[in-house]
């Protein structure tokens with residue numbers, strides 16, 4: 377039966393703490409998840425707004441950045457030899473200038489405009505006045521023949537040549553490459569993979585294109601800090617990069633199918649707010665769990681103590697009843713026998729002694745129980761009065777002498793004169809309890825020594841009772857001063873007691889501003905010391 381009440385009494389508070397804690401944790405987790413999702417949604421919306429705005433700006437910038445040049449057709453047929461070709465091979469500057477400026481110079485047999493060739497020849501002859509070095513003039517001619525005659529045979533070259541510089545050289549080269557690209561991609565469009573040119577379109581005799589550098593610059597100018605920017609017509613690529621990250625895309629109106637996608641550069645950063653919240657919530661939950669578990673532990677401990685106390689109380693009631701009944705019964709028996717005058721004079725003397733002893737034991741027991749109850753209820757009044765402690769201890773020893781003698785125990789004392797203010801009755805009660813225990817637990821023929829001394833330096837006095845009894849296990853030493861506590865060993869079964877003696881001694885010592893301590897080793901006897909400040 378008690379076992380069942382034990383488990384149910386602990387089970388209930390455990391469930392009462394653990395279940396709400398689990399529900400709290402689940403709710404907190406769900407709340408956090410919802411909040412995390414809300415933060416992610418908010419970031420996603422922000423990304424969508426950003427990318428839509430950026431796509432609009434980008435479309436405008438790309439439109440503004442379109443470059444173009446005219447396509448000049450390749451010569452339809454190579455020219456036929458004419459006297460002008462001899463001028464081109466010669467050094468006659470005037471003739472060369474005339475040829476360059478003429479409107480009907482025609483094409484050389486190699487298919488190059490004679491005006492251009494005249495201009496180049498003039499450059500060769502008279503490099504000063506132009507920044508174009510002869511080596512580059514040479515390569516220009518080679519390029520014009522080998523790669524893209526249409527560009528170099530254009531009027532652009534004719535117009536620019538006299539004042540040409542290296543910049544123009546770059547431009548011609550670039551135009552050559554772009555024209556070559558158009559041959560590769562005759563339909564033009566957005567060139568995802570080409571590094572020089574991103575967009576190409578040929579119409580109405582002109583090539584329009586977007587330089588890759590222009591596109592990069594336009595992207596770099598977009599207000600998209602913290603995002604990786606990706607511009608492509610390849611939807612699979614965009615899909616691959618999307619994944620679970622915070623990303624958004626919007627079409628760029630510049631070209632059909634072109635999309636601008638942004639992906640948060642640091643998803644950890646995006647999740648930071650979430651993580652911070654989780655940390656907080658985790659911390660709070662941990663604290664709540666710790667507090668609850670602490671509380672649970674305390675409830676467990678309190679319940680266990682309560683249960684132990686109840687068990688000890690029942691034990692106490694049983695002990696007190698026994699301790700009262702036994703002497704009362706023997707006193708009654710002996711008194712009846714004495715009254716009937718049925719005993720021999722020797723036995724009658726012994727009966728008188730026994731009646732006196734049992735009476736004294738009863739009186740100590742009743743005194744202890746009553747005092748214990750008074751102290752418990754805070755009704756015990758302490759009467760501190762000057763007292764000759766030496767006489768008080770000596771008198772108490774005399775009172776205890778018959779009890780000791782009965783067990784063939786020698787009571788020894790070492791007392792010094794001492795006058796202090798104490799509750800004399802209480803101190804005597806404490807000493808009686810200490811001596812009673814010492815005599816009760818000591819073997820016959822042993823000695824119990826009582827000393828009274830004072831420490832002038834510390835201004836304290838102390839009464840110590842040392843016996844040669846069985847001693848007390850270290851684990852029990854802290855508990856023997858608890859009310860009703862009696863160690864559950866053989867000694868307890870063999871000796872009578874109520875478990876309140878030492879708790880009374882402790883209460884009395886504390887009422888005097890002092891304390892009671894025990895020094896003991898199993899098998900080596902025990903020494904109880906009551907210490908109190910001198911008043």
Ligand code: ADP
Nearest residue numbers: 813814817845856862873874875876877878902
């Ligand atoms: P009681 O003596 O009625 O059991 P006490 O409170 O006086 O109650 O003592 C509590 C317990 O302390 C005792 O049951 C005993 O186990 C132990 N004890 C007290 N004094 C001694 C002693 N002098 N020698 C050995 N054990 C002692």
